[in-house]
Amino acid sequence: MLNVSDIATKVLTEPDDDGDVNVAVKATIMNDDESEAVDGHVVIQGVDSDGFEVETIYLQYSLAPRESKIVSDRTNMKFEEFSRIARLQVKG
Numbered sequence: 001m002l003n004v005s006d007i008a009t010k011v012l013t014e015p016d017d018d019g020d021v022n023v024a025v026k027a028t029i030m031n032d033d034e035s036e037a038v039d040g041h042v043v044i045q046g047v048d049s050d051g052f053e054v055e056t057i058y059l060q061y062s063l064a065p066r067e068s069k070i071v072s073d074r075t076n077m078k079f080e081e082f083s084r085i086a087r088l089q090v091k092g
Helices: 079-084
Strands: 002-011 020-031 038-047 053-063 068-078 087-090
Touching (some): 002 038, 020 079, 068 079
Antiparallel strands (some): 038 087
16 A cells, blocks of 8 residues: 655746746655555646646656655646645545
8 A cells, every 4th residue: 555645846947938837746655565566656636726636747656565755756837727726635
């Protein structure tokens, strides 16, 4: 079983002429299994104040048994969309 915690974002660039920004997303992922390694991805949703999905980010991981890692990725999105994100959550 995976535990995902400490999900965070950071805007890395100023909006360009089209209003796009580069955003970093990170999360701590823990493999609770004591014997099995796991590989895959976690789907992180940025949702607005009404709970509707604004953006989806995929974080890839490869974890040994009982291993914990901070994983991250970068994505481009409209600054207007990023500003609408009220919270980050694991999809599923």
